[in-house]
Each structure stands twice: as C-alpha cells, then as structure tokens.
Amino acid sequence: MDSFIGLYNYWIVCLLMGIGFYIVIAHENLIKKLIGLTIFQTAVFYLYISMGKISGGTAPILDDKWQLYSNPLPHVLILTAIVVGIATTALGLALVVRIQEAYGSIEEHEIQQQNAQDQLECQLEAYGFKKNHILSPKSLEE
Amino acid sequence: MSYHYPVLQVIIPLIGAPLCLLLQIPRLVGLFAIVVSGAAFLISCGLLSQVAANGVLVYELGGWAAPWGIEYRIDYLNSYLLLLVSGISTVVLVAAQSSIKRELPENRHTYFYSAYLLCLTGLLGILATGDAFNVFVFLEISALSSYTLIALGTDRRALTASYQYLIMGTIGATFIIIGVGLMYMMTGTLNMYDLAERLPEVNHSRTVLSAFGFFIVGVCLKLALFPLHLWLPNAYAFAPSIATAFLAATSTKVAVYVLIRYVFSIFGIDYVDSVLPLKAIFLVLGLVGIFAASVSAIYQLNIKRLFAYSSVAQIGYMILGLAIGTKLGLAATLLHMFNHALMKGALFLAIGSIVFRINSSQLNHLAGLGRKMPWTMAAIVIGGLSLVGVPLTVGFVSKWYLVLALLEKGWWVVTVLVLLSSLLALIYVWRIVEWVYFTPPRIILDDVREAPLSQLIPVWLLVLANIYFGLDTSLTVGVSKLAAEALFGLLGAGH
Numbered sequence: 272m273d274s275f276i277g278l279y280n281y282w283i284v285c286l287l288m289g290i291g292f293y294i295v296i297a298h299e300n301l302i303k304k305l306i307g308l309t310i311f312q313t314a315v316f317y318l319y320i321s322m323g324k325i326s327g328g329t330a331p332i333l334d335d336k337w338q339l340y341s342n343p344l345p346h347v348l349i350l351t352a353i354v355v356g357i358a359t360t361a362l363g364l365a366l367v368v369r370i371q372e373a374y375g376s377i378e379e380h381e382i383q384q385q386n387a388q389d390q391l392e393c394q395l396e397a398y399g400f401k402k403n404h405i406l407s408p409k410s411l412e413e
Numbered sequence: 414m415s416y417h418y419p420v421l422q423v424i425i426p427l428i429g430a431p432l433c434l435l436l437q438i439p440r441l442v443g444l445f446a447i448v449v450s451g452a453a454f455l456i457s458c459g460l461l462s463q464v465a466a467n468g469v470l471v472y473e474l475g476g477w478a479a480p481w482g483i484e485y486r487i488d489y490l491n492s493y494l495l496l497l498v499s500g501i502s503t504v505v506l507v508a509a510q511s512s513i514k515r516e517l518p519e520n521r522h523t524y525f526y527s528a529y530l531l532c533l534t535g536l537l538g539i540l541a542t543g544d545a546f547n548v549f550v551f552l553e554i555s556a557l558s559s560y561t562l563i564a565l566g567t568d569r570r571a572l573t574a575s576y577q578y579l580i581m582g583t584i585g586a587t588f589i590i591i592g593v594g595l596m597y598m599m600t601g602t603l604n605m606y607d608l609a610e611r612l613p614e615v616n617h618s619r620t621v622l623s624a625f626g627f628f629i630v631g632v633c634l635k636l637a638l639f640p641l642h643l644w645l646p647n648a649y650a651f652a653p654s655i656a657t658a659f660l661a662a663t664s665t666k667v668a669v670y671v672l673i674r675y676v677f678s679i680f681g682i683d684y685v686d687s688v689l690p691l692k693a694i695f696l697v698l699g700l701v702g703i704f705a706a707s708v709s710a711i712y713q714l715n716i717k718r719l720f721a722y723s724s725v726a727q728i729g730y731m732i733l734g735l736a737i738g739t740k741l742g743l744a745a746t747l748l749h750m751f752n753h754a755l756m757k758g759a760l761f762l763a764i765g766s767i768v769f770r771i772n773s774s775q776l777n778h779l780a781g782l783g784r785k786m787p788w789t790m791a792a793i794v795i796g797g798l799s800l801v802g803v804p805l806t807v808g809f810v811s812k813w814y815l816v817l818a819l820l821e822k823g824w825w826v827v828t829v830l831v832l833l834s835s836l837l838a839l840i841y842v843w844r845i846v847e848w849v850y851f852t853p854p855r856i857i858l859d860d861v862r863e864a865p866l867s868q869l870i871p872v873w874l875l876v877l878a879n880i881y882f883g884l885d886t887s888l889t890v891g892v893s894k895l896a897a898e899a900l901f902g903l904l905g906a907g908h
Contacts, residue, residue, distance in 0.1 A: 295580060304580060308583055308584070311584070312583070315591055318591065322598050344597075348597075351546075351550055358553075359557065362557060366564060366575055369564070369572050370576060374569065374573075389569075389570060
C-alpha cells in the first residue's frame with residue numbers, strides 16, 4: 272500500500288492522461304478536442320517534472336546552504352515540449368477558426384456531413400448523373 | 414568547412430525559412446528556396462562520400478562531448494536518407510515555382526516556402542541527430558510545418574484534413590516523448606549511442622517495457638501503419654500538389670527511419686524479440702495494410718487519394734521487410750524506402766502538372782488527357798508500373814529483394830500474398846490508364862496543353878531515376894546492404 276500511495280504523482284499523471292485522451296476521442300466540438308489534447312500533453316509535462324524531483328531537493332544553486340539538488344535536465348527538456356505544445360495548440364485553434372469560416376460549424380458530425388456531401392457531389396459527377404458534366408477547365412476554376 | 418557538414422545540413426534550411434519571410438518578393442522566394450535546398454543537397458552528397466571514406470561521423474554541437482552535449486551522428490543509414498530527402502526536396506521545389514503560382518494566391522507564397530523549408534529542416538534534423546530528445550523536437554518542427562502546408566490547400570476539406578492530422582500527429586509525438594522520458598528515467602542519458610549501451614542493464618524493468626510500447630505506438634502513428642493511417646489519405650488528397658509530392662516522398666520514410674533507428678540501434682533487436690512479438694505484429698499489420706489499402710485505392714475517384722492509399726500499402730511492404738527480421742529483409746525495407754520516394758515523388762509531381770492544367774484531380778476529368786499531355790501521362794504510367802513492380806523499374810528491384818528475403822526465410826505463403834498484392838496495384842494503375850487513354854473527354858480539353866518544361870523536367874528527372882536505379886542497382890542495393898549490416902552490428906559501427 273505504501274508504494275501505491277508513494278507513487279501518487281504517477282497516478283495523477285495516468286489520470287490526467289486518461290482524461291485528456293478521453294476528451295480527444297469522445298467530444299464532438301473541435302475546441303474541446305484541443306483542450307483534451309492540451310490536458311493530455313500537460314500530463315506528460317508532469318511526468319517529466321516529477322521524474323527529476325528529489326524530495327527536499329532544490330534548484331541546482333552552488334551554495335553551502337543547499338546540498339541536495341533536483342535534476343534540472345527534465346525541466347529544461349519539458350520547457351521545450353511546453354513550447355511545442357503551445358505552438359500545436361495555437362495552430363490547432365487557428366485551424367478551428369478557419370474551419371468555422373469555411374463550414375459555419377465546429378461540431379465534428381456537422382463537418383463530416385458537409386464533407387460527405389462534397390464527396391457525393393464528386394461521385395455523382397464522376398458517374399455522369401449531373402447534367403453539367405461537360406465542363407471546361409475554366410468553369411472548374413469558379 | 415567539411416567538418417561542419419553534419420550541422421550545416423540542418424542549419425541552412427532552418428535559417429532559410431525566416432529569411433523567406435524577410436524576402437517579400439514572391440518570385441525571388443521560390444528561387445531562394447531552391448538555392449537553400451540545393452545547398453543542403455550538395456552537403457548531403459559530401460556527407461555520403463565522407464561516410465564512405467571515413468566511416469561514422471560524429472559532430473559535437475558547441476564542442477560539448479557526447480553524453481552531456483548533443484551530438485549529430487552520421488552513418489550509412491542517415492547519410493543515404495539525407496541525400497534522398499534533400500534531393501527530392503530540391504527537385505520538387507523546381508516544379509513548385511509554376512505550380513504554386515497557380516494553386517495559391519500570391520500573398521501566401523512566402524508562407525508556403527518558409528513552411529516548406531521548416532519541414533525540410535525537421536526531416537533532415539530527425540535524420541542527422543544522435544539525441545533521442547532532439548528527434549522529438551525535429552519531429553514536431555516537421556509536423557507543425559506540414560500541418561500548415563496541408564491547410565494551405567484550396568479545397569475546404571484541406572482544413573479538416575489538417576486538423577485531423579494535427580490531433581493524430583500530436584498524440585503520436587506525445588507518445589514518443591513519453592517513451593523518451595521513461596528511457597531517460599532509467600538510464601539518465603538521452604544520447605542514442607549511450608542509451609544503446611546502458612539500456613541492456615535495466616531492460617528487465619517494466620519502465621523500459623512501457624517506454625518501448627509508447628514509443629512503438631507513437632512512431633507507428635507517425636508513419637501511418639495500417640490501422641493508424643486514417644490521417645494520411647485526406648491530408649495527401651487536399652494539400653497543395655507540391656506539398657503532397659514532398660510529404661508523400663519523404664515524411665513517412667523519415668518516420669520509418671526513426672522506427673528502424675530505435676528498434677535496431679537503441680533497444681536492440683534481441684530485446685525487442687524477447688518482450689514483444691513485434692515481428693508477428695508487423696507481419697500481420699503489414700499484410701492487412703497492403704491489401705486493405707490497395708483495395709481502397711481501387712475505389713478512389715480522386716487520383717491524389719488513390720495514390721495516397723497506395724502509399725499506405727507501400728508502407729505495408731516496408732513494415733513487412735522489418736517483420737522478416739533478417740539482414741536481407743532490412744535491406745529490402747531500406748531499398749523500398751528509397752525507391753518508393755522516387756516513385757511517389759514522380760507520380761505526385763505529375764499529378765501536380767495535371768492539376769496545373771485542368772485544375773482538378775478527379776479521375777473522370779482526366780479522360781482523354783493522354784493525347785493532350787502525353788509526356789505527363791507517360792510519366793504517370795511509368796511511375797504506376799514502378800509501383801506495380803514491373804522489371805526495369807525501381808519497384809521491381811525492391812519487390813525482388815523483398816521476395817528474396819521472404820524466400821530465404823521460407824515464408825512461401827507471404828511471398829505469394831506479396832505477389833498477389835501487386836495485381837491489386839496493377840488494377841488501380843490500369844483504371845487510370847483506361848480513363849486517360851481509352852475514354853472520350855468528359856470536359857472540354859481544347860485549350861489544354863502539355864505541362865510547362867519547368868514541371869516536366871523535374872517529373873522526368875524522377876521518372877528517369879526510377880528507370881536508372883531499376884537498371885543500375887549498385888548504389889541503392891550496395892548502400893542499403895551496408896546500412897543493414899551496420900544495424901545488425903556485424904560490421905561494427907558502419908565500417
């Protein structure tokens with residue numbers, strides 16, 4: 272039981288990771304998906320930071336007052352990963368804005384419906400069900 | 414100067430990308446990108462010859478020695494792929510000049526080229542680096558810029574494709590970083606060479622096992638292994654043609670490289686065999702992927718999507734080579750990585766020319782184009798035959814070695830299945846031939862002409878490379894065998 276509680280930081284990481292992953296999979300709203308993705312990534316940040324932590328340890332400052340240091344490298348690494356995470360979230364949100372402009376919705380099933388319609392139109396045209404199947408390249412541009 | 418080649422390779426496009434934004438004139442930006450990518454190509458030629466002469470190159474960034482500092486480690490495997498990626502990128506950029514002008518509004522040209530160069534930086538960085546965490550960083554550089562490249566496509570579905578790729582790609586990259594973190598936890602090092610030495614001491618632990626599991630799933634998402642490939646077809650279909658040509662030819666191959674590097678150089682094939690029936694998993698997923706994706710490709714109406722599904726199938730062949738688990742199988746995988754890049758580069762560039770002229774990649778719009786654009790269509794046919802694996806093309810060479818490796822192992826059933834799957838490829842290539850040459854035009858093609866020379870030359874350069882490397886296999890087969898032997902550790906570290 273000691274080890275179960277003693278590893279509480281890893282349980283928190285697992286829980287957060289599960290929550291984030293679930294949101295990404297289960298939610299329809301594109302922004303909520305991104306929030307889930309961020310929670311998922313944050314869980315990994317915690318994993319790294321708790322890895323380098325030594326109880327009672329402090330930042331590696333050369334001074335007689337402190338003898339016990341935490342490992343700073345995981346913090347540095349995860350700083351990079353946080354930056355990457357922010358870039359991903361920003362890019363994702365920018366895409367959501369553009370999707371909203373193009374589809375008028377950020378609900379996944381509505382977007383998929385519209386995509387399916389686009390697809391169907393292409394197919395109808397391919398099999399000659401549409402009257403205007405004789406098109407010039409110029410009219411395709413429009 | 415030549416001492417700094419390993420890092421210049423990555424630094425030049427990295428600096429080139431923001432310079433593109435400063436160079437506001439659209440015409441110059443394109444030329445500038447060619448120069449940057451060409452410089453990277455020349456350097457990678459130099460690197461391959463240096464590796465051939467002196468063996469493994471080790472470059473310490475900032476003069477910090479390996480376990481503490483970051484090192485770039487170039488052996489046969491990376492230098493061969495560096496050459497491939499920078500070469501394809503340069504050829505694609507030449508064709509990009511006219512194609513991008515047609516497909517993108519002028520104010521987006523600079524963004525396109527700077528995202529393209531960043532993507533190139535990421536891919537070259539993944540290949541060059543000898544540091545496990547650096548792989549993640551470069552992976553994200555290339556991934557973020559490829560999301561941008563895909564979202565630049567004109568169809569609105571490009572946006573959703575890019576979003577879907579972003580979600581799946583980020584999950585994959587996060588899994589990889591978890592794997593790297595867990596490995597660091599056990600060994601205290603991030604250097605690949607160091608990791609390979611220290612992991613055996615701790616590899617009985619559950620931490621290393623879960624690191625391995627996370628890592629494999631993450632990389633398989635990135636390389637679009639069969640059940641994890643869902644992001645790929647839409648992303649390739651709706652991206653600008655040039656972006657598709659570049660990504661299809663290089664990015665999944667680089668992910669396969671990461672898989673090979675970790676499985677063979679870091680975890681070691683013995684460990685992998687002892688904890689997970691990875692070969693059996695790869696065998697099944699590879700075969701199912703080949704068949705499922707080829708059948709999907711047959712039903713596609715968009716020629717870009719068709720070849721995107723065929724890419725998933727070709728990744729199946731590469732994974733199958735790994736599943737064999739012998740030197741020859743690994744050599745076949747490496748060979749197919751190189752050859753598939755040549756085929757898909759040629760095919761997607763040719764499709765780019767079609768889109769340039771008729772502004773559509775729907776199969777039914779291609780009807781009758783065989784007479785109007787004979788050279789482009791001939792390129793597609795040759796590329797398609799190469800995909801099928803017809804003799805005199807590179808596709809034949811890689812299938813030949815794959816079959817040899819399978820027979821060496823005595824896997825008759827798999828051999829027959831591989832040969833049968835080529836017939837599926839023949840069906841989807843034949844569908845294109847039928848539309849292009851034997852169907853009356855569905856759209857008015859009066860003012861459609863052959864693609865401009867600036868696009869035909871890159872396309873045919875790659876098509877001729879397809880034929881040349883199909884006839885003269887000394888370079889490709891030689892280097893992939895050397896790389897495979899080095900990975901199995903029979904020749905030391907690449908000598």
